Amino acid sequence: MRLPGGSDGGRRNTGGNGPSTLPAGTIGPPPPRRPARRQVCRTTSGRSSFRAGLPLLLPCRFAEPDRSVAQVVTACLNHTPRIPRAAVAPRRQPHFAGVPHSQGRLARCRIPPALPHFSRVNAEALRLESTEASPPLLRARGLTKVYGSGPAAVRALDGVDLDLYPGEFVVLLGPSGSGKTTLLNQLGGLDVPTAGDLWFGSLNLARASEAERTLYRRNAVGFVFQFYNLIPSLTARENVALITEIAARPMDPEEALRLVQLGERLDHFPSQLSGGEQQRVAIARAIAKRPAVLLCDEPTGALDVRTGVAVLEAIERVNRELGTLTVVITHNAVIADMADRVIHLMDGRIQHQRRNPQRVPPRALQW
Structure with missing residues (x-):
C-alpha cells in the first residue's frame, strides 16, 4: 500500500528476527501487543494500603487519570462495603526498644512496653497501690504551652506539675479555656510544650523527635473523642481491625468489642448503630492496641444520660479489667465521683485536686 504522495511516513517493519526497512511506500504490520495483565492501582508509597494500615487492592477501573489516591480509596470503599476477614488479619510487629526494626532509628526509642492484660484482681490491686508502690507512668514538670507571641500570647498551660499512675482513673474538670484539652494533647503526644518536661518512662516527650512521638502514640496511647470518627463503609469489627x-x-x-458489650454487633455498620454504640466502637478501637494510657475528651458530650451511662460503664470496665491509666476530660462534674482522682484546672494551672475515698459506679451517679 502506498501513501498519498508516495511517502511511507517513516514506518519500519519491527517484526521478524530483527529490524528491517520495508520497501519505500509500504507499511508493515503493527508491533505485537504484550500479554494483558491485571493491573493494580497502588499508593505513592509502593504498597497497596489504606492510610491506617489496612491492605487494599484497588481495581484500576476506579483509577482515572484525574483522580487522587484518596478519591480512588473512597471509590473502592463505597463499591465494596464489606472487606474479607483475611484482609484485616493482624500483623505482628516488633515492639519498642531492644527489638530489631526495619527503621533502625525507631528501635532505639526508649518507650516502656504497654501494660499487659491484667486480670481483674491484679488491675484492682494495681489501682489501689499505684500512688504508693509504683512510679508514675506520666510525669509532668513545669509543663507550659504558649500560643502566639507578644501582647497576643496566650498561656494555655502555665507550669503544670502532675504525676499520673498506672491503673488510675483521673477526671479533669474546668471551664472552657482552662487548659484541659491542651493538657490532654500534651499527654497524648499530639503537641509539643513550649517549656517544661513530660516523661513517659524514660522518654521525655518534650524533647522527643517526631518519629519517637509517633511510635508513642501508635503503641502506648488510645484516644476517644466526642465524635466517633468511624469509617461508614466498614463494620464495627473492621473499624477496630484498622488499629490492630x-x-x-x-x-x-x-x-x-466484647469488652464494651458489643459482641453481638460485630458485623453492623455505623449507620445501623445508635450513638452510644458507635462511641463504644470508638472505645474498642482505642483499646484494641492494649494501650498503657487511654485519653477521653468529652466522651459523653454528644449523648443523652442513658446512653452516656453505657459509655462510661465501658470506659470504667476497660480501666478495671485492663489496668489502663484512664484520663477523662468533661464539663459534667457528676462524672468526677466515679474517678480515683479529680483534678480542677483554671487558667492553665491546677487549681486543686482531690482523691475520692470510693469510686461510684456509673449507674449510681446522681445526674
Whole structure:
C-alpha cells in the first residue's frame, strides 16, 4: 500500500528476527501487543494500603487519570462495603526498644512496653497501690504551652506539675479555656510544650523527635473523642481491625468489642448503630492496641444520660479489667465521683485536686 504522495511516513517493519526497512511506500504490520495483565492501582508509597494500615487492592477501573489516591480509596470503599476477614488479619510487629526494626532509628526509642492484660484482681490491686508502690507512668514538670507571641500570647498551660499512675482513673474538670484539652494533647503526644518536661518512662516527650512521638502514640496511647470518627463503609469489627493492623501487640477485634458489650454487633455498620454504640466502637478501637494510657475528651458530650451511662460503664470496665491509666476530660462534674482522682484546672494551672475515698459506679451517679 502506498501513501498519498508516495511517502511511507517513516514506518519500519519491527517484526521478524530483527529490524528491517520495508520497501519505500509500504507499511508493515503493527508491533505485537504484550500479554494483558491485571493491573493494580497502588499508593505513592509502593504498597497497596489504606492510610491506617489496612491492605487494599484497588481495581484500576476506579483509577482515572484525574483522580487522587484518596478519591480512588473512597471509590473502592463505597463499591465494596464489606472487606474479607483475611484482609484485616493482624500483623505482628516488633515492639519498642531492644527489638530489631526495619527503621533502625525507631528501635532505639526508649518507650516502656504497654501494660499487659491484667486480670481483674491484679488491675484492682494495681489501682489501689499505684500512688504508693509504683512510679508514675506520666510525669509532668513545669509543663507550659504558649500560643502566639507578644501582647497576643496566650498561656494555655502555665507550669503544670502532675504525676499520673498506672491503673488510675483521673477526671479533669474546668471551664472552657482552662487548659484541659491542651493538657490532654500534651499527654497524648499530639503537641509539643513550649517549656517544661513530660516523661513517659524514660522518654521525655518534650524533647522527643517526631518519629519517637509517633511510635508513642501508635503503641502506648488510645484516644476517644466526642465524635466517633468511624469509617461508614466498614463494620464495627473492621473499624477496630484498622488499629490492630498497625499496633505492636493488639488484641483481637472481637475481644475488644466484647469488652464494651458489643459482641453481638460485630458485623453492623455505623449507620445501623445508635450513638452510644458507635462511641463504644470508638472505645474498642482505642483499646484494641492494649494501650498503657487511654485519653477521653468529652466522651459523653454528644449523648443523652442513658446512653452516656453505657459509655462510661465501658470506659470504667476497660480501666478495671485492663489496668489502663484512664484520663477523662468533661464539663459534667457528676462524672468526677466515679474517678480515683479529680483534678480542677483554671487558667492553665491546677487549681486543686482531690482523691475520692470510693469510686461510684456509673449507674449510681446522681445526674
